[in-house]
Amino acid sequence: MLRIMLIKVPHYGYVLTDAQNLPRFWAAAWALLIGGSLAPSTLKQRLQHIEAFYRHAEDGRPLGMLDDAIADQNLGILEEFLESYFITLRNVPDVSSGAEQRWRDAVEFVRAISERLLRTPDVSARLTDITLRLERLDRLYGQLRVGKNNAPHFVRALPAAVLSELFELVVPGAETNPFKAPATQWRVYCTFLLLLNVGLRRGETLTLRADFLKTENSPSGRQFWLNVQTSQDESEDPRHSSPSIKTVSSIRQIPISRVVAEAFYTYSENYRGRQKHPYFLSSMRGQPLSAEGVNHFFKILTASLSSTTIKTLHDRTGMSAISPHDLRHTAAVIRMKQLLTRGDPMPEVMQKMRSYFGWAATSSMPLLYAKAAFEERLNAVWGDQFDDRVAMLMELPQ
Incomplete structure (x- = not known):
């Protein structure tokens, strides 16, 4: 039976191995x-x-055949593999959104390695031939699309009724x-606040170190903020799915309110416990909280x-379940509404949003x-009907 596995090697990272547990070249x-x-x-x-x-390429074929075809630049075999893979991805009743990315990555993998081979001295005599082969690959596969996504793009902000009930569920x-368990309640609550109130990505939430929360006294009172930054020991992270900072733009400082900071202090001092790892969020087994753990929280919350709230969620957003990233979308809509209501000029609003949520300086997000935020139904959703718990989201630290 064909055995190809992606494994995580301590102090190194992810490696794709063959049946003998050797790296695929x-x-x-x-x-x-x-x-x-x-x-x-x-x-x-x-x-x-x-x-x-x-x-796919080696299903029923000799092990190593794809590596050999790339090394030999056997265009006939590579085209056969790519074309049959495209048909396999496309020939299903419902083409998933991830199928397109799998196809793009397969083509780019073949093309990128072939380009590297062009720089090898012993193939200089075949330079023209390999260049023509790459151009052929581009012509054949550059414009192919596994599926067409005609669905309109919309922001998955949670309706107020859904958000209010979520708060009733997660409050310790x-x-x-x-x-x-009280410790689990506080773990979920802090995760919820980091995703919704602070607007972090899931990976950013899981990379926060135990000392992420900072404070200082200023003329206007005590100020709180947190640092989103890369971890210096990602290779030693025991989690199989190691979380990470998405881009350089994601490294930033985010101001938070006192009530949110106090929630983080409560978890850290009373429920996190003494841990051997440096991360803020810890599992019940004393390991760093994983992406799978966060997803499990949201399955339970959903x-x-x-049934009424689930129907509202589906009617408003088309979704039947809540994911961690939905809270970040919701945080962005709330933040945009705040800035616009305050009367900030649009260019300034755009730049503040990019800085706060960790988008690139030219991002159109x-x-x-x-x-x-301009939609009438969201204007109604994000009104002033919140209770004290939800009202803390409307605070806008400077």
């Missing part, structure tokens, strides 16, 4: 030469897509809280919502949330 070369500039989470995803291409000590 060109996948390893790609990871070192091209994947080195990617965040660990992105590199893992790309290697998973390359792994899927290897599995609440009768409706589906998590029984299952605990009332704030425009999506500006559209959502």
Whole structure:
């Protein structure tokens, strides 16, 4: 049986291996030469897509056939692999959004390694031939799309009714809280606040170190903020899916309110416990909280919502479940609405949004949330009907 596995090697990172647990040659070369500039989470995803291409290419064929075809630049075999892979991805009733990225990554993998071979001295005599082969690959596959996504793009901001019920579920000590252990309740609550109130990505939340919260006294009172920064020991992270900072723009300082800071202090001092790892959020087993753990929290929270709230969620957003990233979308809509209501000029609003949420200086992402904030139904949703718990989200630290 064909055995290709993506494994995580301590102090090194992710490696694609064969049946003998040896690294697949060109996948390893790609990871070192091209994947080195990617965040660990992105590199893992790309290697998973390359792994899927290897599995397809060698299903029922000799082990190592894809590596040999790339090394020999056997265009006939590579075209056969790519074309059959495209048909396999396309020939399903419902083409998933991830299928397009798997196809793109497979083509880019073959092309990137082929380009590297052009720089090898012993193929200089074949330079023209290989160049023509790359141009042919571009012509054949550059414009192919696995599926067409005609669905309109919309921002998945949670309706007020959904958000209010979520707060009733996650507040520590609440009768409706589906998590029984106090430590788990506070762990979920702090995760919830980091995603919604602070607007962090899931990976950013999981990379926060135990000393992430900072404070200082100023003429206007005590100020609190947190630092989103890269971890210096990602290779030693025991989690299989190592979280990471997405881009350089994601490294930033974010001001937070006193009530949110106090919640983080409460968890840290009373429920986190003494841990051997340096991360703020810890699992019940004393390990750094994982992405799978956060996803599990949201599965439980979604299952605990009332049928009426689930219907509201589906009617407003088309979703039947809540993900961690939905809270970041919601935070961005709230923040955009705050800035616009305050009367800040649009260019200034755009730049503040980019800085706060860790987008690049030229990112157009704030425009999506500006559209959502201007929609009449969201204007009604984000009104003044919040209770004290939800009202803390409306605070805008300077």
